[in-house]
Amino acid sequence: MNNSTQGLVVQNVSVAYGKHQALDNVSIEVEPGEIVVILGANGAGKSSLLSTIAGLVERQSGSVSIGGVATSGFRAHQVVSSGLALVPEGRGIFGDLSVEENLTLGAHAAHARVRESEQRDLVYQLFPKLIERRQQIARTMSGGEQQMVAIGRALMSAPDILMLDEPSLGLSPLLASEVFKTLKKVRETGLGILLVEQNAKQSLGIADRGYLLETGRITAEDSAQNLLSDPAVRQAYLGGSASAEVPKTEQPVAAKLSAPAVENTRQRLAGLDRQTPQSADQLAGVNLADWVRNAELKQRESWLSPTQTERPKATDSQTQTGSALDDMLARFEQSARQAANESSEQR
Numbered sequence: 001m002n003n004s005t006q007g008l009v010v011q012n013v014s015v016a017y018g019k020h021q022a023l024d025n026v027s028i029e030v031e032p033g034e035i036v037v038i039l040g041a042n043g044a045g046k047s048s049l050l051s052t053i054a055g056l057v058e059r060q061s062g063s064v065s066i067g068g069v070a071t072s073g074f075r076a077h078q079v080v081s082s083g084l085a086l087v088p089e090g091r092g093i094f095g096d097l098s099v100e101e102n103l104t105l106g107a108h109a110a111h112a113r114v115r116e117s118e119q120r121d122l123v124y125q126l127f128p129k130l131i132e133r134r135q136q137i138a139r140t141m142s143g144g145e146q147q148m149v150a151i152g153r154a155l156m157s158a159p160d161i162l163m164l165d166e167p168s169l170g171l172s173p174l175l176a177s178e179v180f181k182t183l184k185k186v187r188e189t190g191l192g193i194l195l196v197e198q199n200a201k202q203s204l205g206i207a208d209r210g211y212l213l214e215t216g217r218i219t220a221e222d223s224a225q226n227l228l229s230d231p232a233v234r235q236a237y238l239g240g241s242a243s244a245e246v247p248k249t250e251q252p253v254a255a256k257l258s259a260p261a262v263e264n265t266r267q268r269l270a271g272l273d274r275q276t277p278q279s280a281d282q283l284a285g286v287n288l289a290d291w292v293r294n295a296e297l298k299q300r301e302s303w304l305s306p307t308q309t310e311r312p313k314a315t316d317s318q319t320q321t322g323s324a325l326d327d328m329l330a331r332f333e334q335s336a337r338q339a340a341n342e343s344s345e346q347r
């Protein structure tokens with residue numbers, strides 16, 4: 001694949017937080033219609049990679065292109081407009097808004113507003129459960145349902161590439177497997193999916209390909225099937241247990257993994273507890289809950305102003321939602337850049 005193709009191409013991307021090199025010369029690709037998994041231990045740089053692709057973290061070097069368009073210098077909302085959607089760790093949905101309102105907010109980009117009704121139909125087709133729940137306040141839903149709202153909201157931006165950061169985190173095995181099944185359905189629509197997951201077995205179970213990210217570097221790349229059956233990968237990411245249902249492959253990927261990389265992963269998995277999740281809002285150094293609450297209040301105030309006892313018509317509502325959200329995104333991005341600068345200055 002090269003930059004002229006339709007998918008996501010990340011080439012030689014490096015990112016540092018002050019002196020800490022979080023990503024070192026990382027190159028990955030995601031083609032339309034495939035699911036690609038990034039596996040890595042805590043702190044390997046998985047969230048940093050997604051945040052960098054999404055335009056939330058500045059890179060030192062390297063390039064990212066989506067559908068052949070280089071995103072160099074793009075702000076986060078411009079990256080969304082070029083066809084990429086991120087479902088952050090922790091979902092980031094608007095808890096006090098209904099399912100329907102969350103979906104509407106997902107279509108704030110100009111190109112997405114044009115396709116809003118088409119995308120909404122697609123979301124309800126993928127998640128029929130959300131139709132009956134469309135008036136339900138999002139925070140009252142189960143974790144799995146909220147994850148579906150988060151994925152649905154991301155799909156409302158009509159992306160070509162969908163990125164998800166730990167979508168199964170905090171879900172029961174049953175709900176997690178529902179989410180993974182859903183991602184298979186999303187792939188059938190032709191989207192490319194980049195998935196960061198700690199649940200290696202289930203994510204490799206639905207993926208086409210995978211990469212191993214070790215302390216900021218890609219140390220292996222192979223088909224999901226080969227990764228699933230490779231002894232070194234199983235040892236590092238799947239608890240080392242052999243499983244009858246795992247297919248045998250002729251070319252174990254172990255040969256492609258450096259011994260220090262495997263050992264490093266074993267040690268990290270053995271000795272480290274999960275770090276505090278680093279979602280996009282945390283990377284930005286802002287409290288997303290406050291940010292969202294202010295946005296919701298602002299939006300509700302505009303709906304309930306004395307001169308306006310009814311909610312505006314759909315078109316007005318979309319315009320207001322769009323401008324309020326553009327404003328929020330601009331502030332969010334500014335905070336992210338400020339936090340990154342402060343972090344660099346401290347080191």
Ligand code: ATP
Binds near residue numbers: 041
């Ligand atoms: P996890 O699975 O625990 O979420 P991860 O693989 O997603 O980890 P990142 O969150 O990308 O890893 O973090 C990579 C490294 O960069 C870690 O050592 C982390 O502490 C560091 N890091 C992440 N964000 C920042 C930041 N804003 N400032 C300084 N260091 C950071």
